[in-house]
Amino acid sequence: MAAPEHTGVxxxxxxxxxxxxxxxxxxxxxxxxxxxxxxxxxxxxxxAGKSTVVRIxxxxxxxxxxxxxxxxxxxxxxxxxxxxxxxxxxxxxEPIQFPDxxxxxxxxxxxxxxxxxxxxxRRAMHRRASEVxxxxxxxxxxxxxxxxxxxxxxxxxxxxxxxxxxxRIIVMDEPTAALSAVEAERLFRVARGLAxxxxxxxxxxxxxxxxxxxxxxVTVLRDGSFVVTERMDDIDNDTLVRRMVGRSVEQLFPKRxxxxxxxxxxxxxLTRAGVYRDISFSVRRGEIVGLAxxxxxxxxxxxxxxxxxxxxxxxxxxxxxxxxxxxxxxxAIEQGIALVPEDRREQGLVLELSIERNASLARLKQVSxxxxxxxxxxxxxxxxxxxRLSLKFGSLSDPAATLSGGNQQKVVLGKWLATEPSVxxxxxxxxxxxIGAKVEVHALLSDLAAEGMAVxxxxxxxxxxxxxxxxxxxxxxxxxxxxxxRDEATEESVMYAATGNGSAA
Amino acid sequence: xxxxxxxxxxxxLLLCIFVFVWGSxxxxxxxxxxxxSFLLLDYTEVALLALALLPIIxxxxxxxxxxxxxxxxxxxxxxxxDAGMSxxxxxxxxxxxxxxxxxxxxxxxxxxxxxxxAVTIGTLGLYRGLAYxxxxxxxxxxxxxxxxxxxxxxxxxxxxxxxxxVVLLLGVLVAVVVHYTPVGxxxxxxxxxxxxxRFSGIRVQRIKFVLYIVSGILCAIASLVYTLRYNSARADNxxxxxxxxxxxxxxxxxxxxxxxGTVVGVASxxxxxxxxxxxxFLNDVTNEIQNVINGLLLIISVLxxxxxxxxxxxxxxxxxxxxxxxxxxxxxxxxxxxxxxxxGTPEEDQR
Numbered sequence: 009m010a011a012p013e014h015t016g017v018x019x020x021x022x023x024x025x026x027x028x029x030x031x032x033x034x035x036x037x038x039x040x041x042x043x044x045x046x047x048x049x050x051x052x053x054x055x056a057g058k059s060t061v062v063r064i065x066x067x068x069x070x071x072x073x074x075x076x077x078x079x080x081x082x083x084x085x086x087x088x089x090x091x092x093x094x095x096x097x098x099x100x101x102e103p104i105q106f107p108d109x110x111x112x113x114x115x116x117x118x119x120x121x122x123x124x125x126x127x128x129x130r131r132a133m134h135r136r137a138s139e140v141x142x143x144x145x146x147x148x149x150x151x152x153x154x155x156x157x158x159x160x161x162x163x164x165x166x167x168x169x170x171x172x173x174x175x176r177i178i179v180m181d182e183p184t185a186a187l188s189a190v191e192a193e194r195l196f197r198v199a200r201g202l203a204x205x206x207x208x209x210x211x212x213x214x215x216x217x218x219x220x221x222x223x224x225x226v227t228v229l230r231d232g233s234f235v236v237t238e239r240m241d242d243i244d245n246d247t248l249v250r251r252m253v254g255r256s257v258e259q260l261f262p263k264r265x266x267x268x269x270x271x272x273x274x275x276x277x278l279t280r281a282g283v284y285r286d287i288s289f290s291v292r293r294g295e296i297v298g299l300a301x302x303x304x305x306x307x308x309x310x311x312x313x314x315x316x317x318x319x320x321x322x323x324x325x326x327x328x329x330x331x332x333x334x335x336x337x338x339x340a341i342e343q344g345i346a347l348v349p350e351d352r353r354e355q356g357l358v359l360e361l362s363i364e365r366n367a368s369l370a371r372l373k374q375v376s377x378x379x380x381x382x383x384x385x386x387x388x389x390x391x392x393x394x395x396r397l398s399l400k401f402g403s404l405s406d407p408a409a410t411l412s413g414g415n416q417q418k419v420v421l422g423k424w425l426a427t428e429p430s431v432x433x434x435x436x437x438x439x440x441x442x443i444g445a446k447v448e449v450h451a452l453l454s455d456l457a458a459e460g461m462a463v464x465x466x467x468x469x470x471x472x473x474x475x476x477x478x479x480x481x482x483x484x485x486x487x488x489x490x491x492x493x494r495d496e497a498t499e500e501s502v503m504y505a506a507t508g509n510g511s512a513a
Numbered sequence: 514x515x516x517x518x519x520x521x522x523x524x525x526l527l528l529c530i531f532v533f534v535w536g537s538x539x540x541x542x543x544x545x546x547x548x549x550s551f552l553l554l555d556y557t558e559v560a561l562l563a564l565a566l567l568p569i570i571x572x573x574x575x576x577x578x579x580x581x582x583x584x585x586x587x588x589x590x591x592x593x594x595d596a597g598m599s600x601x602x603x604x605x606x607x608x609x610x611x612x613x614x615x616x617x618x619x620x621x622x623x624x625x626x627x628x629x630x631a632v633t634i635g636t637l638g639l640y641r642g643l644a645y646x647x648x649x650x651x652x653x654x655x656x657x658x659x660x661x662x663x664x665x666x667x668x669x670x671x672x673x674x675x676x677x678x679v680v681l682l683l684g685v686l687v688a689v690v691v692h693y694t695p696v697g698x699x700x701x702x703x704x705x706x707x708x709x710x711r712f713s714g715i716r717v718q719r720i721k722f723v724l725y726i727v728s729g730i731l732c733a734i735a736s737l738v739y740t741l742r743y744n745s746a747r748a749d750n751x752x753x754x755x756x757x758x759x760x761x762x763x764x765x766x767x768x769x770x771x772x773x774g775t776v777v778g779v780a781s782x783x784x785x786x787x788x789x790x791x792x793x794f795l796n797d798v799t800n801e802i803q804n805v806i807n808g809l810l811l812i813i814s815v816l817x818x819x820x821x822x823x824x825x826x827x828x829x830x831x832x833x834x835x836x837x838x839x840x841x842x843x844x845x846x847x848x849x850x851x852x853x854x855x856x857g858t859p860e861e862d863q864r
Contacts, residue, residue, distance in 0.1 A: 315712075317711055317712055337711065337712065337713075337714045338714040338715075338716060340714070341714040347712065349712050351708075354706070354708050354709065355708050355709055355712045356709060356712070357706070357709055358701075358702050358705045358706035358709045358710070358772075359705075359706065360705045360706075360772065361701065361702060361705055361706075365698065365701075365702075368698070369698070369702055369709070369710070369713040369715070370713040370714055372695035372698055372699065372715075373695060376694065376695050379694060379695075380689075380693050380694060381693050381694055381695055381697070381698055423713075
């Protein structure tokens with residue numbers, strides 16, 4: 009069912025590739041052709057096999073059967089290094105760089121231009137780095153230290169690295185997950201430029217709108233199998249989703265109308281110098297309040313201060329009428345606040361601890377009657393919430409790291425719901441998880457609100473905020489610039505306020 | 514993860530048995546009750562320091578000043594005894610002194626967020642120096658015969674010294690806290706993911722602070738045993754013992770990076786080291802050679818899991834890439850903080 013070949017031999021092609029890890033078949037008969045000048049999307053839920061494809065292209069894994077063709081010739085990359093030498097570059101979601109070296113040094117790591125006597129030619133290095141950044145249309149000073157650059161800029165450095173290495177096949181593995189809309193747009197410009205110059209790009213993202221904005225064709229994987237390759241123009245959003253999840257997703261945002269009750273969480277005049285100031289809002293029983301804004305607008309900082317893991321300079325937080333002291337997360341939990349944090353792997357979970365130990369972490373007292381922690385209680389707790397959230401796992405004693413992103417997020421949600429909160433704050437609850445799990449998370453939030461929980465939802469995905477929230481607060485540079493009702497909130501009105509054009513709420 | 518740890522502990526236990534069987538077979542006098550008692554007594558202080566270190570290392574921190582706290586407390590005991598104070602009143606003062614030194618460590622490490630390694634290397638020198646300031650070069654002896662048996666005698670009718678019983682009781686207490694209480698769960702969580710621990714309402718700073726104070730108190734207890742056992746209070750008592758204690762903890766399968774290890778493992782390692790030292794001692798092997806052997810043991814204990822993991826990775830690349838599955842200490846620290854292999858955790862698509 010592949011799209012007809014009409015631009016000659018693809019730069020890189022996978023043909024009927026199969027790959028198993030022990031008993032698990034990660035890929036079954038996957039075919040994929042990357043042509044010069046195209047941006048090709050790879051779509052599929054978590055676990056569909058996208059990462060395995062990336063690793064095979066990047067030389068980290070070798071296929072069990074089937075072949076990889078480079079310019080029509082069968083090749084076998086035995087290592088990432090070999091793949092790099094043959095012109096393949098993989099750009100990861102969070103690039104790995106040497107923070108203490110300069111930008112130019114990172115760009116030329118391993119291939120520094122040399123002067124006679126094998127001395128590094130710094131001047132040539134900086135000049136060429138400047139040229140590359142100019143070519144990319146991104147102003148980064150090659151002489152500056154890499155530390156402190158945004159993830160977006162770090163990705164540009166990775167792309168520059170790829171250019172310097174004459175890469176013709178560039179794989180971008182979820183590059184936009186941590187980028188703001190503006191940064192993502194810049195990345196797309198760069199990506200299109202690369203394609204125009206004859207490179208083949210493989211683009212992986214969980215955001216369908218990005219695929220439509222950037223890509224020429226899409227290959228869909230499901231459960232390790234090839235489903236279809238289509239031109240983006242020929243496949244509409246709903247069809248694409250259906251191909252990915254293998255079933256129809258009636259409603260991505262199953263928002264239920266709820267009875268809104270009393271104010272549960274009241275935040276008044278919250279200020280932290282240089283980060284946010286005069287933040288006041290409230291969340292009521294049964295209500296989902298969306299907190300929108302660009303990355304860096306201070307949303308996460310505000311909720312971290314509300315929860316108490318960060319300090320605040322002034323302002324008050326009240327839960328169920330009781331004032332909450334600052335910087336006391338434990339008290340916050342006891343008074344009924346739960347925070348599902350932004351960074352699942354660093355803040356939400358202890359990846360190397362078992363699922364059950366993660367699940368009980370915010371509720372250790374309750375699984376320790378008489379001060380002694382009972383594994384049976386822990387397991388009970390994990391099982392209860394695992395069932396309620398339809399968690400897919402091998403054993404509850406497996407490390408949380410063995411779970412897929414969506415299931416990891418369920419563990420975090422379960423861990424917090426187990427504390428029986430009256431206010432649930434969720435910060436980017438669906439970042440980096442597949443559509444199926446997203447729908448489940450949305451349904452859960454909707455149910456919780458219907459049961460009377462007050463939910464504060466932070467999200468960088470506008471459709472999510474618009475689809476789920478009863479009310480939307482918009483932040484810009486540390487201030488709330490708009491408060492919009494469900495009816496008033498549109499993509500335009502939110503973006504308008506998020507870029508600093510709104511009136512103060 | 515648990516199975517793998519148990520496997521390391523089984524290795525230790527086997528080694529223990531081997532050392533004791535080998536000792537009994539090859540060395541006359543080894544298996545005698547007196548000798549076993551001596552062997553146990555000889556490691557009382559190391560065991561107490563190891564018990565102090567274990568929870569701290571579980572959180573990913575370290576306390577290298579333990580032997581110096583012991584030295585200072587011993588010197589203080591000497592001075593107070595010399596000044597004519599009764600032993601009954603010296604004991605609480607010494608325990609408080611240990612707690613104070615521990616809380617100084619804690620203040621620097623927790624309140625000022627300084628690296629524990631640097632701080633405790635500093636206080637290692639500082640406390641030892643203070644011991645000399647307090648007592649000078651000399652020794653104080655003549656401690657009361659009423660109390661000395663606690664550190665020298667066995668419980669009548671058994672081979673078990675009173676002091677070892679104290680260690681056992683404290684060991685059980687530490688084991689219960691570490692393995693069966695919310696605080697214990699928190700230690701592991703802090704060691705493996707301090708941020709997540711904080712976000713889960715665990716009072717990370719408070720826990721760490723308390724651990725250093727407890728460490729100081731355990732060191733003070735060790736100092737009392739040491740002083741009574743040798744009937745000698747000196748500023749250089751237990752000089753360098755921190756390294757033996759750290760070695761025992763690491764050999765016991767506790768990860769120096771935190772989050773992994775069990776009390777059983779550390780206990781086995783202590784028994785192994787005590788047995789080995791005794792066998793070698795009876796065979797007139799010099800202290801220097803014993804240090805070489807201890808050093809090798811330590812290196813092997815750190816090396817074995819790494820090598821095992823490498824072998825596993827050769828065989829099944831996918832399985833070995835799963836973090837947490839290999840035994841302790843396979844997660845080497847990343848000095849640059851940014852050079853880790855790009856295929857870190859199977860965040861998605863791990864099937």
